[in-house]
Amino acid sequence: EAGVTQFPSHSVIEKGQTVTLRCDPISGHDNLYWYRRVMGKEIKFLLHFVKESKQDESGMPNNRFLAERTGGTYSTLKVQPAELEDSGVYFCASSWTRGSDTQYFGPGTRLTVL
Amino acid sequence: EDKVVQSPLSLVVHEGDTVTLNCSYEVTNFRSLLWYKQEKKAPTFLFMLTSSGIEKKSGRLSSILDKKELSSILNITATQTGDSAIYLCAVGRRSSGAGSYQLTFGKGTKLSVIP
Numbered sequence: 001e002a003g004v005t006q007f008p009s010h011s012v013i014e015k016g017q018t019v020t021l022r023c024d025p026i027s028g029h030d031n032l033y034w035y036r037r038v039m040g041k042e043i044k045f046l047l048h049f050v051k052e053s054k055q056d057e058s059g060m061p062n063n064r065f066l067a068e069r070t071g072g073t074y075s076t077l078k079v080q081p082a083e084l085e086d087s088g089v090y091f092c093a094s095s096w097t098r099g100s101d102t103q104y105f106g107p108g109t110r111l112t113v114l
Numbered sequence: 115e116d117k118v119v120q121s122p123l124s125l126v127v128h129e130g131d132t133v134t135l136n137c138s139y140e141v142t143n144f145r146s147l148l149w150y151k152q153e154k155k156a157p158t159f160l161f162m163l164t165s166s167g168i169e170k171k172s173g174r175l176s177s178i179l180d181k182k183e184l185s186s187i188l189n190i191t192a193t194q195t196g197d198s199a200i201y202l203c204a205v206g207r208r209s210s211g212a213g214s215y216q217l218t219f220g221k222g223t224k225l226s227v228i229p
Contacts, residue, residue, distance in 0.1 A: 003156065033216070042118070043202070043219040048209075056214035091157075093217075101146040101206045102162050103217060107155030 002026065004106035006092050012112045018080040021109045023092030025074070031095040032075050033103060034067060038088040046090075049075060061086075082113045116141045120203050120220035127227055131193050135223045137203030138185040146206040147179050147186050148217065153199045160188070160201075193227045200224050 005024045013019050025032045034046040046065070047057040051072035060067070064083070069075040079086055089110050093103040118139045127133055139147070146164045150157035161170045163179035163186060170177050174197075177188045190197055204217040 031215075035217070035219075042221045043204075043217075045209075045216040045218070048214055048216060056209050056216065058209060059216070101164075101215065102148065102159055104159060105150070105157045 004092055004094055004104055006090075006106040006109050008109060009107065010110040010112070012114065013082055014114050015084055016081045018078065019082055019111060021077045021079075021090050021111070023075045023077070023106060025092070025094030026104055029094035029096055029104075030072070031097070031103075032069060033093040033095075034075070034077055035091040035093065036088050037091070037108075038085075043091060046077075079111070082111075084113050087111055087113045116205075116207065116218045118203055118205050118218050118220035120201075120223050122223060123221065124224045125226070127193055127225070129193060129195060129227055129229050131227075132189065132191045133193060133225065135188040135190075135201050135203075135225070136185065137187070137220055138183075139203075139205045139218075140184065141205045141207050141218055143208040144181075144205060145208055145215065148204045148206060149177055149186075149188050150202040150204065151199045152202055152222070157202055162206075190225075193225075195227050195229060198225060198227045 007022045032049040037043045045059040048055045049069045066078045089108040091108045092106045121136045149160040161177045166181035179186045200222040202222045203220045
């Protein structure tokens with residue numbers, strides 16, 4: 001069974017540009033989560049999808065971040081325009097059903113904003 | 115504000131040693147506590163604990179939750195160089211909104227096992 005995959009592994013962009021990160025969850029997992037780790041800090045929750053619906057986006061930093069999960073399969077996280085403080089590692093995780101606590105993580109996308 | 119604190123932040127041991135990693139938490143709407151191992155990229159799942167006092171074991175690794183003390187420990191016996199990694203503690207809690215659930219992480223413990 002394939003795990004959670006993320007693309008790209010690393011992205012380097014300039015301040016003001018746009019970047020789109022992609023996450024493919026484990027097949028059949030309804031729940032999809034985005035997390036972020038900024039350097040020196042702990043991993044923090046961004047948002048939670050159940051299928052194609054945003055269940056909780058309380059962790060999204062501001063309106064420069066837009067997450068989508070059309071069709072309830074893969075998800076994208078777009079940052080527009082990117083700022084220096086957006087640099088970090090963005091993790092995606094998925095879990096089986098609503099209420100299932102075990103989340104399986106992808107390898108992360110390292111975003112560097114110059 | 116919810117928080118998860120892990121200690122120590124870093125640990126260096128020799129192969130064969132036994133280590134104990136600590137995790138304490140202050141989280142509203144607690145549901146579960148999870149341990150992950152992160153070597154290079156993806157955090158890989160180790161254990162999920164929901165009940166106090168029940169030890170979970172997998173090979174040389176074991177973990178237990180103390181809900182009275184709001185803490186958990188992860189034990190690794192007879193350490194090997196392959197155990198070198200960052201060990202993450204995360205607490206699962208129900209967040210605002212029906213059916214929503216999220217993990218709150220500690221900063222992790224970096225374990226280095228030297229031959």
